[in-house]
Amino acid sequence: MPELPEVETTLRGIKPWICGHIVQQVQIHNRHLRWPVPDSLAKILTGQRLQELRRRGKYLLFDFPPGTMLVHLGMSGSLRLTESTAPLRKHDHLQWTFENGSSLRLEDPRRFGCVLFTTDPFSHPLLKSLGPEPFSSTFNGNWLYQQAARRRVAVKILIMDHRVVTGVGNIYACEALFNAGIDPRRPCNRISEQRYQRLAMVICSTLEQAIRAGGTTLRDFHQADGRPGYFTQLLQVYGRNQQACLCCEQPIRQVVIGQRSSYYCPGCQK
DNA sequence: CTCCGATCCTGATGGC
DNA sequence: TGCCATCAGGATCGGA
Missing domain, CATH: 1.10.8.50 (Helicase, Ruva Protein; domain 3)
Structure with missing residues (x-):
């Protein structure tokens, strides 16, 4: 489902609440997405400040000092800000809790989405062959x-x-x-x-x-x-x-x- | 290179 | 009700 407008909408919705804030906890309830969510994700991100949140195509890039977390929403994925204690829904696979109390959840019934980590996002295989952004000057x-x-x-x-x-x-x-x-x-x-x-x-x-x-x-x-x-x-x-x-x-x-x-x-x- | 089909997964819907 | 086939917003992969 999510195409560029849905990913951009998600970015604008979540960015003010989490950008600049420190990850307090990462909970992986189900790591079986399109590709396995790396086991090391929680350890790498906990205690780190989210420095920047960007979009490239349909990917969301969460920049932390050690590297970048890539999120793709696949066909049915969505990110929602919640109370950290709200009951888990059936297809809530990951939750990131920040020190300011904000909590972000990934819900994805079909699990075609992915959550990955890379130290060099633009040379990552999933991003390196992407063409121009529609709003860039090279696209005409x-x-x-x-x-x-x-x-x-x-x-x-x-x-x-x-x-x-x-x-x-x-x-x-x-x-x-x-x-x-x-x-x-x-x-x-x-x-x-x-x-x-x-x-x-x-x-x-x-x-x-x-x-x-x-x-x-x-x-x-x-x-x-x-x-x-x-x-x-x-x-x-x-x-x-x-x-x-x-x-x-x-x-x-x-x-x-x-x-x-x-x-x-x-x-x-x- | 380009192109096509199979594939991953759950859930909604409609026919019988 | 139940069972089955079909269809979904994505994108990678393997092979022709």
Whole structure:
């Protein structure tokens, strides 16, 4: 679930409460995530001050003096600020308690997320091949056009490839392509540079709008304070199979692209 | 390189 | 009710 807007929403929600504070306790209730949570995590982090909290793509980077804890929320993960004594929920796998009384919990029913530790995050295998951030100056229509030139996959596959741009998942790929007026099935090497200019801009504006709304909640995601994301009400095509397009009133279609459900408007997207 | 399918896991939903 | 198949927001891996 969590794509860039949900991860950014989480970052903004938790950062003021924990950044600059010292880890008092790390409790690992279940270490069997996508990869095993390192046993050494509690020992390394306890007593350390969280110096910085950043996002790279869909990863959260918690910087401590000894190194960086990487957190990825996978399909169903979320981080929530809680009372440290609140009863554990079924899929609460980790809890970090800080000296100021703040407590952070990772809940992840499907356990596709991960919590890892590294002394050198940007050379870590999971981060080193990530492409540009959508809001960075290196991400633009020219970059997309160049990336598309040597491939033949559908444009939706292209923009969900994190080597091309980080943070765009299934929902926002569908929404951005609708906003750009591009058919998601179109081969990526058969789209003009001008249309990629528009697509690059629209990817940014769609993600920005979703961040302002606090992300999208379909099932598991919630903001750090427990509220849902309100972009769900602003979705133009995602999950709206057979419903009238909000722009031209033609029925939205659902197709499978790369084994993922995809939604588009045949009237607005060519 | 690029591309495709299998894979990890739980839970919600709908058909019978 | 129960059982079963199908489907989910991600992304890595292995092999063609």
